[in-house]
Amino acid sequence: MKTVKLASVLAILAALLVPGMAFAQIDPGVRSGTGVNAGQPFPSVTASPNDLAFFQTGLAQFNEHQTVTGNNPGLGPRFNLDSCGTCHSQPATGGTSPASGIFPFVGSNPQSQVIANGVVNGSTNTIPFFVLANGPVREARFPFFFDRFGNANPNAPNGGVEDLFTVSGRSDAGSCSLQQPSFDAARAANNIIFRIPTPTFGTGLMANIDDSTLIANHGAQGSNNLGISGTFNHNGNDGTISRFGWKAQNKSLMIFAGEAYNVEMGISNELFTQDRPLPGEDQLGSGLPANCLNLAGTGYPEDITHSDGTSASTVTSDVGLFNAFMQFLDQPTPSTTSPGGATSIANGRRLFSAIGCATCHTPSLTTQASKLTLGLSHATANLFSDVEIHHMGVGLADNVSQGGAGGDQFRTAPLWGLGQRIFFLHDGRTSNLLSAIEAHESNGSEATQTELNFDQLLTPSQRQDILNFLRSL
Amino acid sequence: MHTKFSCFLILLVLSMSMLPRAHGAPQSGGDFSENPQAKKLPTETILVKGAWSSASDSLTPIPEGGRVANHVYSNPYFGISFALSPDWTEKYSGPPPSDSGYYVLAQIRPADTFKGTTRGSILIAAQDLFFTLTTARNALELINYTKDKLNADYQVEQQPKLVTIASRSFVRFDYVSPVAELRWHVLATQIRCHMVQFVFTSRDTKLVENLIQEMNKMSLPEEAGPISGRGGGDFPVCVKDYASSENVMERVDPIFTERRFNPVPVRIIINQEGKVKHIHFLSAFPDQAAAISDALSQWRFKPYVRDGHPVEVETGIMFGRAPRTTTPRPPSAATE
Numbered sequence: 001m002k003t004v005k006l007a008s009v010l011a012i013l014a015a016l017l018v019p020g021m022a023f024a025q026i027d028p029g030v031r032s033g034t035g036v037n038a039g040q041p042f043p044s045v046t047a048s049p050n051d052l053a054f055f056q057t058g059l060a061q062f063n064e065h066q067t068v069t070g071n072n073p074g075l076g077p078r079f080n081l082d083s084c085g086t087c088h089s090q091p092a093t094g095g096t097s098p099a100s101g102i103f104p105f106v107g108s109n110p111q112s113q114v115i116a117n118g119v120v121n122g123s124t125n126t127i128p129f130f131v132l133a134n135g136p137v138r139e140a141r142f143p144f145f146f147d148r149f150g151n152a153n154p155n156a157p158n159g160g161v162e163d164l165f166t167v168s169g170r171s172d173a174g175s176c177s178l179q180q181p182s183f184d185a186a187r188a189a190n191n192i193i194f195r196i197p198t199p200t201f202g203t204g205l206m207a208n209i210d211d212s213t214l215i216a217n218h219g220a221q222g223s224n225n226l227g228i229s230g231t232f233n234h235n236g237n238d239g240t241i242s243r244f245g246w247k248a249q250n251k252s253l254m255i256f257a258g259e260a261y262n263v264e265m266g267i268s269n270e271l272f273t274q275d276r277p278l279p280g281e282d283q284l285g286s287g288l289p290a291n292c293l294n295l296a297g298t299g300y301p302e303d304i305t306h307s308d309g310t311s312a313s314t315v316t317s318d319v320g321l322f323n324a325f326m327q328f329l330d331q332p333t334p335s336t337t338s339p340g341g342a343t344s345i346a347n348g349r350r351l352f353s354a355i356g357c358a359t360c361h362t363p364s365l366t367t368q369a370s371k372l373t374l375g376l377s378h379a380t381a382n383l384f385s386d387v388e389i390h391h392m393g394v395g396l397a398d399n400v401s402q403g404g405a406g407g408d409q410f411r412t413a414p415l416w417g418l419g420q421r422i423f424f425l426h427d428g429r430t431s432n433l434l435s436a437i438e439a440h441e442s443n444g445s446e447a448t449q450t451e452l453n454f455d456q457l458l459t460p461s462q463r464q465d466i467l468n469f470l471r472s473l
Numbered sequence: 474m475h476t477k478f479s480c481f482l483i484l485l486v487l488s489m490s491m492l493p494r495a496h497g498a499p500q501s502g503g504d505f506s507e508n509p510q511a512k513k514l515p516t517e518t519i520l521v522k523g524a525w526s527s528a529s530d531s532l533t534p535i536p537e538g539g540r541v542a543n544h545v546y547s548n549p550y551f552g553i554s555f556a557l558s559p560d561w562t563e564k565y566s567g568p569p570p571s572d573s574g575y576y577v578l579a580q581i582r583p584a585d586t587f588k589g590t591t592r593g594s595i596l597i598a599a600q601d602l603f604f605t606l607t608t609a610r611n612a613l614e615l616i617n618y619t620k621d622k623l624n625a626d627y628q629v630e631q632q633p634k635l636v637t638i639a640s641r642s643f644v645r646f647d648y649v650s651p652v653a654e655l656r657w658h659v660l661a662t663q664i665r666c667h668m669v670q671f672v673f674t675s676r677d678t679k680l681v682e683n684l685i686q687e688m689n690k691m692s693l694p695e696e697a698g699p700i701s702g703r704g705g706g707d708f709p710v711c712v713k714d715y716a717s718s719e720n721v722m723e724r725v726d727p728i729f730t731e732r733r734f735n736p737v738p739v740r741i742i743i744n745q746e747g748k749v750k751h752i753h754f755l756s757a758f759p760d761q762a763a764a765i766s767d768a769l770s771q772w773r774f775k776p777y778v779r780d781g782h783p784v785e786v787e788t789g790i791m792f793g794r795a796p797r798t799t800t801p802r803p804p805s806a807a808t809e
Binding site: 142143144145146147148149150151152154157158159162179181182185186188189190191218219220222223225226227229230231234235236239278279280281283284285347350351353354355390391393394395397399400401404405406407408409441442443444445446448449452453456457458462 | 501502503504505506507508509510511512513514515516517518519520521522523524525565566567568569571572573575577580582583592593594596598600605606607615618619622624626627650652653655657659670672674675676732733734735736756794
């Protein structure tokens with residue numbers, strides 16, 4: 001009898017608990033069963049020996065490790081890492097932040113290994129508190145300058161990149177002696193924000209969407225009953241819509257590459273021609289000390305077009321090659337079946353649109369004719385972005401202004417390739433897709449109503465369908 | 474000997490003071506701080522704003538000035554007072570007005586104390602009809618535009634039709650997402666040349682109908698109606714394009730110090746003497762707002778005359794980049 005009673009209790013408990021567990025939606029995690037679904041050139045590039053040579057030389061240059069002097073000179077004097085490809089590596093070269101132990105097992109956060117790998121000298125550099133072995137790769141910015149008492153001054157906006165490391169103490173850095181920025185003090189003052197690398201797959205397609213297409217899409221979303229508006233960031237020179245970077249602050253891939261080479265690696269180039277001091281050294285101080293300039297001994301800019309090159313790809317500057325590599329990178333290939341099966345993914349796609357996510361995360365836009373390669377011409381870019389900047393509220397605000405974007409405005413992050421990303425949101429604060437979605441609601445966010453639709457009005461199985469759909473991308 | 478010692482001391486102090494600079498040691502300031510007890514910046518606060526809303530004074534009500542307090546949403550600009558059920562609340566405030574004149578006025582949801590089995594939401598929003606990206610001239614046309622542009626995810630359940638809410642005329646439009654099993658019930662009216670809308674979203678039609686019934690307790694200005702709401706009564710009359718050349722007697726263009734490319738929609742109230750009484754920047758950088766304020770203070774208008782008497786008039790001007798309409802605009806809104 002007791003056994004019967006116990007069995008009944010267990011059965012009731014199971015009935016109560018198991019269905020609940022079955023319907024508690026979870027992030028399926030990085031998609032691993034379909035191989036690596038990004039990082040390939042357009043078929044039209046593969047079919048053209050000249051274009052393919054550009055792509056492959058660009059890829060090699062993207063993965064090259066720079067040094068202060070030597071064969072790949074120009075690194076520093078301040079930098080975040082010594083190679084594009086080590087930060088943009090998940091799930092393939094051109095992607096975003098890697099982590100060890102997660103498909104496709106690219107490796108641990110390379111910034112955490114800089115001392116062990118001899119990229120920086122451990123007696124003159126420390127690993128900042130926000131750089132962890134399991135990632136993400138990060139750049140840091142101080143929203144405000146410190147005043148002379150060491151307090152963050154809200155009346156003095158900064159927002160520039162505070163490079164993590166210096167070349168000081170390296171055998172090829174001469175007498176250049178620089179201090180790392182005050183990351184711990186910035187943390188104590190709540191005056192530090194982070195950014196993670198944006199993936200570059202498909203960015204050639206994004207570059208080739210005409211402004212008129214973006215404007216028409218903006219107008220079509222003008223009456224959405226979801227609390228969403230949005231606007232564009234504009235290039236300060238010609239007034240056209242800018243589109244790259246977390247706040248759509250960069251007009252073109254060439255500028256994006258040139259700025260990153262200068263800011264992230266400290267390599268001057270034909271677009272950004274000087275070695276870069278920290279924002280405070282530049283704007284409030286006297287710039288870099290003389291013994292930290294021209295460390296490569298080549299003169300400036302350190303990366304140039306090579307008039308002595310013997311082929312198109314050997315004439316082209318590094319920045320030009322990065323640009324060619326990114327332009328020719330095809331968009332990621334989504335899965336129709338994984339995770340969760342075809343029905344769930346298809347259902348999730350419809351739900352994603354129905355509750356309002358697709359109002360900003362526009363599923364696709366069509367490119368214009370391209371002179372570069374057929375794959376970029378009149379193509380469907382499945383980017384899941386309107387390329388607009390939106391107010392994302394106090395929960396995500398970083399108090400950094402870039403171009404026309406204010407402290408809480410961010411470009412709608414393109415979602416293509418999301419299924420194989422590890423870290424989410426501009427600062428990589430979470431690896432949990434559900435948490436990333438929930439972060440869309442806060443005071444002042446345009447996405448609050450849509451997040452409410454997801455979180456409060458859908459059933460758990462509907463939410464799971466959306467998560468499966470997103471991880472299929 | 475004493476002199477030599479003094480010289481040595483001076484040299485020592487000088488050389489020590491040179492040391493930090495030579496070795497690049499951090500000074501407090503810029504990117505460096507050695508203050509472990511620094512004052513913390515506030516969290517979850519937007520300190521660096523881009524283009525944002527502002528006004529020339531803090532006393533004149535503005536559309537985004539509505540608040541939920543004691544379970545009542547009140548908006549002095551629109552003259553709205555809407556009592557909410559005790560178990561419904563505003564958890565998060567909306568974004569600032571957009572540069573196309575869209576306002577999220579309040580986002581209402583069930584409170585933690587809500588006992589119902591199904592949930593829903595109420596979005597109170599407004600669209601300034603002077604700056605809409607659509608061709609709509611009034612709230613009725615804007616709802617029809619919404620219906621016409623509804624994407625394939627939705628099915629129309631209730632064509633736009635006129636209904637009476639709290640003794641005022643509204644247009645009601647319902648649609649459903651079959652896959653999400655969610656319904657949107659939109660009730661809109663026009664006040665001061667804005668479409669003011671209440672959007673109810675839920676899978677529970679009974680819940681929504683009860684909420685819509687509660688709207689009957691709302692107080693609204695007399696002008697409220699899907700076409701009629703053009704100010705008057707306690708508010709200034711609103712007239713589209715009143716700042717056109719035939720009404721502007723003196724005009725000074727703003728001098729912008731920085732080249733930007735954002736739309737800057739501005740609503741102004743012109744007094745009986747033809748001077749600008751109030752300026753509301755829906756979206757402007759501070760330097761743009763300052764330049765436009767300086768200019769508008771020098772503008773002189775023909776007084777707006779109604780029933781033989783000059784009255785205050787409210788109108789809109791787009792500075793900066795022209796608004797982006799997707800199709801050519803029809804002739805300007807109906808005038809009195």
